[in-house]
Amino acid sequence: QKEVEQNSGPLSVPEGAIASLNCTYSDRGSQSFFWYRQYSGKSPELIMFIYSNGDKEDGRFTAQLNKASQYVSLLIRDSQPSDSATYLCAVNRQTGTASKLTFGTGTRLQVTL
Amino acid sequence: DTGVSQDPRHKITKRGQNVTFRCDPISEHNRLYWYRQTLGQGPEFLTYFQNEAQLEKSRLLSDRFSAERPKGSFSTLEIQRTEQGDSAMYLCASSTEGTGSKNIQYFGAGTRLSVL
16 A cells, blocks of 8 residues: 555646545644646646644635545636646654655546647 | 755766765755666655765765765765766755755756766
8 A cells, every 4th residue: 555645637627617626644643734737848846734623724725634534635616727736735744853854646637638 | 945956967077086066955945965866766865964974875885985064055066987887977955954844955957877
């Protein structure tokens, strides 16, 4: 079982629709959860982070965390063609001095006109 | 705040050669991380520093890989006797120390290595 699992996609949504991206993780001790956006050939760019169960909204983006079910999701409302990218889910379990992100393989999102 | 800077952006080398990459973190960040990303995969953790101390290394980091951060500022990642399997994007990230939002890692643009 991979530590962080994502559907590789592509997930295709029409412009203006809601895109829903999901991620599950195996380590119950994970404390911090991140969504990064990565355009082809570029480096990851932070979109959202969440630490507590529930929803966190920032503009068109909403992150949802359910620690009991070990899943994190990202909703993108009013999807735009510029949202077309790979979305990476990452988790962090900080133990002592250790602090590293474990990433999923990413979900490729395509927003169609 | 000029962001995380990596140099060079691209490196093409022949198998068996040594290469060195540099990373300059965000100035107030005392933590620095190296990751490697291959096509179709998420970044994989290689190592991290808190100030000048290298606190964790992945088992992915073979003996041919070495990283330093001598003054707690910039860091270098050296790969000796490169192999074609080393071809990847090498990403550097930095963060402050602490929990919560202080622990957010910001990535540089990466160094793309091609080993011929």
